[in-house]
Amino acid sequence: MKDRVLIANRGEIALRIMEACEELGLDYVVVYTRPDEESLHVRKAKRKYRIADYRDPNELLSVADEAKCTAIHPGYGFLAEDFRFARRVVKRSRPLTFIGPRWEVIRDLGSKLNVKRLAKELDIPVIPGTTEPLYNEIEAEARAEELFEWLRESGEEDPRLLIKASAGGGGMGIEEVRELEEVRPVFRRVRAYAKRLFGDEGVIIEAKISRFQHLEVQLLGTPHGELVHFGTRNCTIQSPGRQKRIEIAPGLDPQFVNYSFDADALLAEIINHSLKLAEAVSYDSVGTWEWLITPEGRAYLMEVNTRIQVENEISAKISQVKSQTVNLIKEQIRIALGDKLRYQQKDIHFSGTAIELRLVAEDTQRNFKPLSGTITRFSWEKHPWLTVRTHVPQDKPYTIPTEYDPNLALAIVWGKDTKEAQQRALVFLEEVIIEGKRSQGEPLVTNVSFLKNKLTEILRFPE
Amino acid sequence: MAIDHLKINQLLQRLRSRPYRIYEVKTPHTGYLREFLVKEGTEVKGPRGKWREIPGTPLFTLEREKNLKTIKARVSGTIHNLRTELEGRFVEAEEVVLEIRHPLSQEEVISEFLRETLILITAPETARYLLAPEIEKRIRKEGLGKVFVKPNEEILIMSFMKRETPIVHTGETMVIFRIFFTPQEVVTAGEPLLGLCLQEEVPYLERVISRICEEWPEK
Missing domain, CATH: 2.40.50.100 (RNA polymerase II/Efflux pump adaptor protein, barrel-sandwich hybrid domain)
Known part of the structure; x- marks a missing residue:
């Protein structure tokens, strides 16, 4: 029987999964909520169902049964890294294929603390901090005191700690403290926030590495034991809320920036460490290993994302398998449906630099406040080096739903080297037109100017 | 007012x-x-x-x-x-x-009346809202119509696009007379969240409410 995929997500990722299914010759069904009615993922889908909430497994499974789906693609966010959902999908009376890793892998790598423990067992470096969730503020203060002392002893002049929701992610539920006296009130706030947003009030404390670059390693494994990587990415340019705004592949470029360390050796080191951990857990889908790199060339593993990432396409743009371009979403679906990889690491070749720009309706002058409103005009010039992913229609006004992040589009630019990719990204930002109005009538602003400014800083350590 | x-x-x-x-x-x-x-x-x-x-x-x-x-x-x-x-x-x-x-019930008529009469703090965005913890604690202890909110005091928290933003009271010292929203439910932009009044207006409001209660007796 031909497989039919339920696309359990929205916006641009739903569109990319739809495209991948079409190219693989698979049927698909789309779900949407009332505020998303005008999204292109709804307009373009032939078969669609309105549901109450993308986060409700009952809604997704009810539609999957009604539409006779055989597999579920969770996209990113929502239920993509919820091992209970993945387990339910495969263990129910009418089982479906979960397009992602095995639920046990999601469970084991979904906990940052467990990843830390696993990494330590394999001699993979991790950021100093707690390895168990804290629930008690007295204990939190004691751990914080130890970490402040460690940072001072390491020569840090302005030591700071990060207090995080242990079940958090995507930059949510993280606060910074500079003094021991701040620890208790911040701990209480993060704990309350964690309880409200993630349903788990566990909190972790980590040393804050003040100057760093945020790197990622893109891996692909299969249930047949095959495992390859698609290089690295640099996601250092983020909003103050630690949400990524510009990503570059590869993660470091010694032809573009002078580093005080051997950049190629460091990239090889984080790739090898990532592969080692993936092999240890028999990783069997696409996944991202997130790293923090210091100006001295030290690398620390931060976490593993057991899903397709927003930024996966820049890795695909610089990779070729046997002279063919790669689509990681297609690879993810193909592998989940039982296919073999049919190539090895030596068949993957890398060329050029790819940059992704995330266009967001946000006021960068007012602490990156997310904005709602109506987009009245959205257009850009077409170029062979440019791919734009968006769920925002170009032929009619579009009201940004307030239930979700105000992401408008991803622009992916390729160049033969970093300099060319950077120049092309700037050309795109000069040419793109986004106009709209806020609910009170004033013009809608976006982060285009911020992206232009930050393009000059790519691949460099922040001052 | x-x-x-x-x-x-x-x-x-x-x-x-x-x-x-x-x-x-x-x-x-x-x-x-x-x-x-x-x-x-x-x-x-x-x-x-x-x-x-x-x-x-x-x-x-x-x-x-x-x-x-x-x-x-x-x-x-x-x-x-x-x-x-x-x-x-x-x-x-x-x-x-x-x-x-x-x-319409007596309570709904009273609600309509208060929407038209009180100084309203409306939802700046379609979002979920919570009372600021301190305000919530005082209301629980003293009850509506008795809790004062001072200028620049944090009164509500807006949970919008997964971020929490405090909403600060910008007017003079007033009394919180009515809550129009249910915490954690989505409130449409422009809909009332809280109704405020001056302390000296409380007796008048209570008198009109008594009048409504006489006209629309509880069934």
Whole structure:
């Protein structure tokens, strides 16, 4: 029987999964909520169902049964890294294929603390901090005191700690403290926030590495034991809320920036460490290993994302398998449906630099406040080096739903080297037109100017 | 606050001439609409009891993932526009299934009056809202109509696009007289969240509320 995929997500990722299914010759069904009615993922889908909430497994499974789906693609966010959902999908009376890793892998790598423990067992470096969730503020203060002392002893002049929701992610539920006296009130706030947003009030404390670059390693494994990587990415340019705004592949470029360390050796080191951990857990889908790199060339593993990432396409743009371009979403679906990889690491070749720009309706002058409103005009010039992913229609006004992040589009630019990719990204930002109005009538602003400014800083350590 | 007596009288007159509201009953989620439990013209009741512990009249059953759920009336009134063609079919979320013509209660009339009379803090965005923890604690302890909010005091928290933003009271010191929202439920931009008044206006408001209670006795 031909497989039919339920696309359990929205916006641009739903569109990319739809495209991948079409190219693989698979049927698909789309779900949407009332505020998303005008999204292109709804307009373009032939078969669609309105549901109450993308986060409700009952809604997704009810539609999957009604539409006779055989597999579920969770996209990113929502239920993509919820091992209970993945387990339910495969263990129910009418089982479906979960397009992602095995639920046990999601469970084991979904906990940052467990990843830390696993990494330590394999001699993979991790950021100093707690390895168990804290629930008690007295204990939190004691751990914080130890970490402040460690940072001072390491020569840090302005030591700071990060207090995080242990079940958090995507930059949510993280606060910074500079003094021991701040620890208790911040701990209480993060704990309350964690309880409200993630349903788990566990909190972790980590040393804050003040100057760093945020790197990622893109891996692909299969249930047949095959495992390859698609290089690295640099996601250092983020909003103050630690949400990524510009990503570059590869993660470091010694032809573009002078580093005080051997950049190629460091990239090889984080790739090898990532592969080692993936092999240890028999990783069997696409996944991202997130790293923090210091100006001295030290690398620390931060976490593993057991899903397709927003930024996966820049890795695909610089990779070729046997002279063919790669689509990681297609690879993810193909592998989940039982296919073999049919190539090895030596068949993957890398060329050029790819940059992704995330266009967001946000006021960068007012602490990156997310904005709602109506987009009245959205257009850009077409170029062979440019791919734009968006769920925002170009032929009619579009009201940004307030239930979700105000992401408008991803622009992916390729160049033969970093300099060319950077120049092309700037050309795109000069040419793109986004106009709209806020609910009170004033013009809608976006982060285009911020992206232009930050393009000059790519691949460099922040001052 | 300049209380507009003429406006208040006009409002009460309008409510007297059209003392009901139409509520659409929609499916809360997807599933099979198995059976209608009411007919066109059936009189239904909303939740009752001191703690609303007595559920409303069952309207229809909806089955999803082998769980049968009975959808009950959330307001009292008369059934209209029953979509019988949906029986036995798979329905999407938020599908309109029927309407209830609901006679306004004393409490609802009071709410309408206060919306027109109080200084309203409205939702700046369509988002979820919470009372600031300190305000919530004081209201729980002292009750509405007794808690003061000072200039620049954090009064609400807006949970918008997954971020929490405090909302600060910008006016003079006032009394929180009414809460118009349910915490964690989505409030549409422009809808009232809180109703404030000056301390000296509290007795007048209480007098008008007494008048409404006489005109619209609790049924």
